[in-house]
Each structure stands twice: as C-alpha cells, then as structure tokens.
Amino acid sequence: MLYEDNPFRASVNVLATPHPIRAGEVVPSSRYIYYETARGQPKALRTWFARDTSNGQDIIYPKRRAMELAAAAKVAVIAIPDEVKEAEYKSVPLTVVTPELQVKPYEAPAPTVVAEARPLRRLPGTASHVPLFAALGLLSLGGAFGLRVLTNRAL
Numbered sequence: 001m002l003y004e005d006n007p008f009r010a011s012v013n014v015l016a017t018p019h020p021i022r023a024g025e026v027v028p029s030s031r032y033i034y035y036e037t038a039r040g041q042p043k044a045l046r047t048w049f050a051r052d053t054s055n056g057q058d059i060i061y062p063k064r065r066a067m068e069l070a071a072a073a074k075v076a077v078i079a080i081p082d083e084v085k086e087a088e089y090k091s092v093p094l095t096v097v098t099p100e101l102q103v104k105p106y107e108a109p110a111p112t113v114v115a116e117a118r119p120l121r122r123l124p125g126t127a128s129h130v131p132l133f134a135a136l137g138l139l140s141l142g143g144a145f146g147l148r149v150l151t152n153r154a155l
Helices: 063-073 130-154
Strands: 016-019 032-035 044-049 056-059 077-080 095-097 103-105
Touching: 032 063, 044 063, 063 077, 063 095
Parallel strands: none
Antiparallel strands: 016 056, 032 044, 044 056, 077 095, 095 103
C-alpha cells in the first residue's frame, strides 16, 4: 500500500514471477489480488495484472514475510531467502512456503496453450483505387464550378 507521505511512492520495485492464466481460471475483475491478512494488518499483494493483458505477476516475498503470509492466509507463498542481495536475484532459487510452513522448491507453472496458432491467410485483393479517383474527380469538378462562379461575380 502506498501512503501519501511516502516520497518514494513512484519508484516502488517488487520481485515477481509470471502468473499465466490456467485452464478454468477466470481473469479477475480487479487488477490486484491480495492475500488475506489479520484485521488491522496491511494488505499484502499476491498477484498483479497489468492493463490489457491476460497474464499476471505473482509477487515474491522474503522467506520470513512469506511464512507470516502463508500462516495467516492458509495458502502457498513464493519466497526468496532473506539474506539475498539484489545482484543475486537472477541466480538464487525460489521456494514456496506452504500453509504448514514447509519450504519446498518452486516449480514455475507451464503456460497453457489457449488456442492453437494457425498461419494467417492472405486476404483477397478486392479493394481498388476507383472510389478514390472518383472522389478526386468530383472534388475537382466542384472546385472548377466554384472558381467559375467566383470569376463571373468579379466581372
């Protein structure tokens, strides 16, 4: 959650992993999905969906925070070790903290193929430039008649 007195609110960075929509899963109406937290606790972002996309980003939490969220929300939470430095983000293995507070290796979900890709057919060449030429001809005739009327008035 961003607060109005936060001077860094425009530059918040989070670690995330892709969240493909699986078969049978409905794209949410909200762009933000939160973990359930205890009353009075701040909301914890679970998945973020960018505008005009059908895939989201699952947020990755430090292991200690992931254990708190997994226990409170009773769902698995993707985690990264607490002591990892930013330079190591790409190489460190991710884990999943289960609701029973067990740590398991993270396995990225395989993307589901929604529709089979087919090569595009070439559209038939039915369009021509005849309407354009007709419109230009009518415009030229209208301009010629307009000039004739103006020259007759000037005499």
